[in-house]
Amino acid sequence: MRPWLHHNGWWLRRLLLLPVHLLVFALVAFALVRTIPGDPVLVVTGNQISDDQYADVQRRLGLDGSLAHQAGEYFGRLLRLDLGDSLITGRSVTEEFGSRLPQTLELAALGLSVSLVVVLALSAVVLLRPRGVISRLAMAYARSAGAIPEFAVAVAGIFVFYASLHWLPSPLGRLGPDDPVPTPVTRFPLLDAVLTGNPQVVGSMLLHLVLPVFAMVVANSAVLLRLLCSQLEVELARPATRFRISTGAPRWVVLASIYRRALPATVTMSGTLFGYMVGGAVVLEGLFGFGGMGQYLTDAVTSADLTALQGLLVVIAAVSLVVFLLVDLINMALDPRRRPGSGGAA
């Protein structure tokens, strides 16, 4: 048991820290609501309410009683995964998030995954054929990093591929009007579609995902490509690469060692980019008529639904923490010097 712990302690420690980090964010969310200028109850309801209604909203916001009582209630509910009820709809925020968040996360994850595949493929072309036409085009695209917003690509894509060429289905949801809706099992729509085993549903859903994923990939890949190519250039020029070649290592081994050293920066950037992609997915959901967090968030913000917003802060923090945990674990696996206690400069 002890040797196993010794070898795996680096990721176990990082995993065990996750609840601590979550607690910090929960504390921030708790404090934010209580530091809103003025009376949060009046911010939510306006001034036209009776004393009974005031007390009811105050209780639903968890703002009744002493601060210690409020904190006890708040963290007790959090431990039961209860984020409270929406002040506007009266429905459980946890349930709303449970049904909507997977849709948004799935879209963002698909965008990031396809983006990574594209970036890895293009970077390999740039590395192996730096003077070729594809490499030049790829680097020209990489220099446009951050200049193309997702919604602009999405609107252009709808105009070209749906309105003009009719290659893709209408941007009115994840499925066509005649497609059966998959039974929610995991609540991740594409995964649920795959679980139905119905190729028509899977095909239709994939076709409906082409444009939003395309928009995400076009808008976000340039940053990753630029970063990865610059890192690859640095690692290619390092003496370690020359010596790897001189040891007679096969080409793929030399390439793999260059990529392994170049990837950590790109992996870290992917974690950051995932956050942007979740934000972008919220906009794209509105544009393509997908269910998800988009409309819910818009309603929560415009109606000052503090319970929903407080819950959102905790959930998004949890998602970000899990994403950055994955980023750290991947980077520690790629570069053992990053592991705590390795004694090496990363």
Place this chain on the structure above:
Amino acid sequence: MSAPVSTTTIRAGRLTSVAAEGLSRHFGRGAERFTAVAELDLEIPVGRRIGIVGESGSGKSTLARMIAGLDEPDEGDVVVDGRPLRQVLRSRSQRVEYRRVVQLVAQDSMSSFDPLRTVRDAVRTPAEQLCGLGRAAADALADETVSALGLSPDLLDRRPHELSGGQRQRCSLARAMVVQPRLIVCDEVVSALDVSVQGQVLNLIKDYCERTGAALAFVSHGLPATAFVAEELVVMRHGRIVERGTCDEVLTAPAHPYTRQLVAAFRGRGAGSAA
């Protein structure tokens, strides 16, 4: 502690001589174009230890990389047993054979190792890839080679940053010597080491060449270390050879003004100290 000559059976490499013929290498473009090596001719017969000295920027390291086949000349070529190196490197089997018989050892041993892999990986890979040994035999040969260099084989399982500078440089030598090369190109291998370790490393290199009859191209800006290991000295300046002769000839009767400066500095420091 003596330089490794393995008891593990590996086929001896074949090499008679390596020669630079009209070798030139330029860097940069336009007004920033810089000539590192200019129309240089130099023959290194196997069995001969040649020291290449000169100030920083004289083109020594560029020459070393080109001889090792890790950089391509702009003009001229390295000729290996009568065949141009460009042609040799084009064929996989000949490329493997060339890497097998000519090995480079670098100044910065830290940057020459892949920081993410163990030193064992770096030392056994040449044995596997260039000598065709299986994993177990290559591991055994790696252990044997580092032991002969005075290191514990356990050190092989560490990563480069977990070793001291001297240990790393010896592992660097092990990576080169594991395939029993016929020519070792040493590029400033002792300049980053403290004096006591410099002595050990120089002895190991000299010992290996004497035992195996391998050639040595020892590149250094320090005359003392070079004079210690080499039989013949080549003095480089601005990418060209300005003087060449046996160590005695160059140290006792330097002809070129730059060589005279080098020798004067060498005598000023005392011939007993290394680089």
